[in-house]
Amino acid sequence: MDSFFKTRLTDLLSSAGITVDGTQPWDIRVHDDRFYRRVLSEAHLGTGESYMDGWWDCDELDEFFFRVLRAGLQRKVSGLPRMMNNLAGRIMNLQNPLRAFTVGETHYNIGNDLYEAMLDRHMIYSCAYWKNASDLNQAQENKLRLVFDKLMVKPGMKLLDIGCGWGGAARFAAEHYGAEVTGLTISTEQVKLAREKCRGLPVNIELMDYRNVSGRFDRIYSIGMFEHVGHKNYRQYFEVARKCLSPEGLFLLHTIGSNKTGTNTDKWTSKYIFPNSMLPSANHITRATEGLLVMEDWHSFGHDYYRTLKAWNDNIVTHRPSLEKSYDERFFRMWHYYLLSAAGSFRARNVQLWQILYSVGGIVGDLCVSR
Numbered sequence: 001m002d003s004f005f006k007t008r009l010t011d012l013l014s015s016a017g018i019t020v021d022g023t024q025p026w027d028i029r030v031h032d033d034r035f036y037r038r039v040l041s042e043a044h045l046g047t048g049e050s051y052m053d054g055w056w057d058c059d060e061l062d063e064f065f066f067r068v069l070r071a072g073l074q075r076k077v078s079g080l081p082r083m084m085n086n087l088a089g090r091i092m093n094l095q096n097p098l099r100a101f102t103v104g105e106t107h108y109n110i111g112n113d114l115y116e117a118m119l120d121r122h123m124i125y126s127c128a129y130w131k132n133a134s135d136l137n138q139a140q141e142n143k144l145r146l147v148f149d150k151l152m153v154k155p156g157m158k159l160l161d162i163g164c165g166w167g168g169a170a171r172f173a174a175e176h177y178g179a180e181v182t183g184l185t186i187s188t189e190q191v192k193l194a195r196e197k198c199r200g201l202p203v204n205i206e207l208m209d210y211r212n213v214s215g216r217f218d219r220i221y222s223i224g225m226f227e228h229v230g231h232k233n234y235r236q237y238f239e240v241a242r243k244c245l246s247p248e249g250l251f252l253l254h255t256i257g258s259n260k261t262g263t264n265t266d267k268w269t270s271k272y273i274f275p276n277s278m279l280p281s282a283n284h285i286t287r288a289t290e291g292l293l294v295m296e297d298w299h300s301f302g303h304d305y306y307r308t309l310k311a312w313n314d315n316i317v318t319h320r321p322s323l324e325k326s327y328d329e330r331f332f333r334m335w336h337y338y339l340l341s342a343a344g345s346f347r348a349r350n351v352q353l354w355q356i357l358y359s360v361g362g363i364v365g366d367l368c369v370s371r
Contacts, residue, residue, distance in 0.1 A: 005036040016071035018064060026063035030056045043077045048268035048341070052333050061337065062310065065344025107274055108165075108187035111326060115166070117319035118312045122168035123193075126224030126254060127305040127353045131371075136311040139304075144172045147221055149370040150297070150357050151250050153177040157218040160184075160244055162210050163225020167194030167203065174201040182215070184208045210237065216246050226255035227277050231263055234280065234288035242292045242360070250359055251293065255280060256305070257352040273338050279351060293358035297369040302352040309343035 010020055019027045030036075032055035038046035050056060058064045068074065119125055120140040128139035129146050147169070153159065155178030161170050164183025167190075173179040180202040185191055186209060194205040210225075220241050229237050241251050258279035265277050289295065313336060316323070320332065327335075345351050357369065 002033060002037060005040050006033060009036045009040055012073050012076055013068075016067040016073055018067055025060040026058065026067055028056050028058045028064065032056075040077050043267075044074070044269075045267040045271065048272070048334075048337055051337050052272075052330055054333070061340035062306070062343040062347065065341045066347045067344075069345055069348035069350045108185075109189045112166075112189055112193050113326060114323060117323060118315045122172060123166040123197075124168045124223075125165050127256075127301070128308045128311075129301065130304045130307050136308070136315075139308070139311075140168075141172075144169055145176075146355070146370055147223065147252055147254065148173055148177050148179075150355070151219045151221060151252050153179050153219055156180070158182075158216070160213065160215075160217040160220040162213075162220065162222035162241075163228075164190070164194060164205060165224075166190050167198045167205055169221070169223055170194070170203045170205070171198050171201060174198070174203050179219075182206065182213075182217070184210055184213060210240055213240065213244060215244060217244050218246050218249055220245060220249065220251040221254070222252070223254040224256075226253060227279060228274065229280075230276070230278055231280070231284055234284055238289050238292050241358075245360055247360055250296075250357065253285075253354075253356045253358070255285075255354055255356075257282065257285075257300075257354045259350065259352065269338075272334055282354075285354075285356065289358065293360065294362040295356060296359050296363055296367060297355075297357040299355040299357075299369070299371070300352055301355075302346050302349060305353045306343050306346040309339050309346065313339040313343070 013020065013028070017024075017026075020030055021027070032050075032053075035050050035055040038050050038055075040046075042049075115123060115125065120128070120137045122137075122140055122144070124140040124143065127143065128136060129143040130139045131142060133139035133142050151159075153173060157177075157179050159170075159173055159179045159181045161173075161181055161183040164170050164181075164185050167183055170181040170183040173181050181204070183194060183198075183203065183205045185194065185205065185207065188207060191205055191207045198205060210229075222241075226237070245251060256279055258281045261281040261283045263278065265274065265279060270277060286295075316332075316335060316339070342351075346353070
């Protein structure tokens with residue numbers, strides 16, 4: 001029976017140009033033959049866990065996943081785990097207020113030392129914008145200027161940052177655009193560092209679920225947070241944004257997007273990286289905003305996330321000696337797998353990156369949106 005699984009998976013990989021024990025950097029080396037059955041029976045969960053367990057290796061994981069996904073191999077392994085996962089997301093509200101802080105505790109509170117080593121100088125944990133950029137720092141500054149230029153931020157405006165992270169975007173808006181910013185996060189570690197980084201600026205950082213925010217703002221933006229909202233809460237999320245926007249206000253949503261409408265993320269990512277997360281589809285977003293906000297612009301630049309994730313992984317490799325006192329080998333295998341499998345997925349255009357600009361009642365006159 002084990003030979004059947006080995007032959008089946010080897011043939012599938014071969015159809016994507018991947019060879020077991022081959023010489024190309026995207027080929028894999030299998031150290032434990034239980035790998036074949038595990039992948040075919042458990043799909044991505046088994047693939048990821050077997051990598052964490054050291055059952056297989058690959059010199060360039062992002063290239064491996066690019067080929068796997070472009071060949072559609074994810075649709076040719078066991079569908080049961082995926083079906084059960086989608087069923088759970090369809091029945092339960094996995095992102096209800098009682099679960100809101102779970103991802104903060106599990107992911108964003110891992111350790112500020114890890115994220116300081118991995119990210120750019122502003123600690124922006126979302127897709128950078130690589131147009132005319134030669135490094136991660138410049139690409140993230142490009143992204144921040146893209147956001148605030150699209151929002152047409154002017155000095156003295158009041159901004160709401162939903163999912164402010166370590167405060168990098170809020171600080172940038174205050175320093176470079178003269179804005180007054182309220183930032184929300186569900187991570188205690190992010191609150192501490194964000195308040196420290198924004199000290200002396202008109203920036204207020206709150207440990208708060210977005211459903212509890214109040215007040216009126218000239219502009220609202222949300223960068224890389226919507227992936228934690230969940231399809232059962234999308235309408236409420238946009239209702240909160242509409243309630244908090246001034247009549248002439250603008251709202252920018254920056255989010256990873258799925259090509260298909262589903263109800264949950266894959267089991268490996270949910271178990272090890274982002275619990276209770278899911279990716280919105282275009283259909284999810286347009287249905288949830290209909291009648292609430294007017295879409296002014298939809299900008300897609302998913303390939304930029306491939307470059308961002310590669311840069312983050314390179315930073316982890318560079319700083320690994322200083323991080324090894326806090327993180328073990330299994331963690332590093334998990335983290336590299338997370339970053340590089342995602343990079344391959346973006347390069348394959350299996351997932352997307354969107355920035356969507358909304359107004360309350362429609363902008364009157366010509367609109368020239370920054371690119």
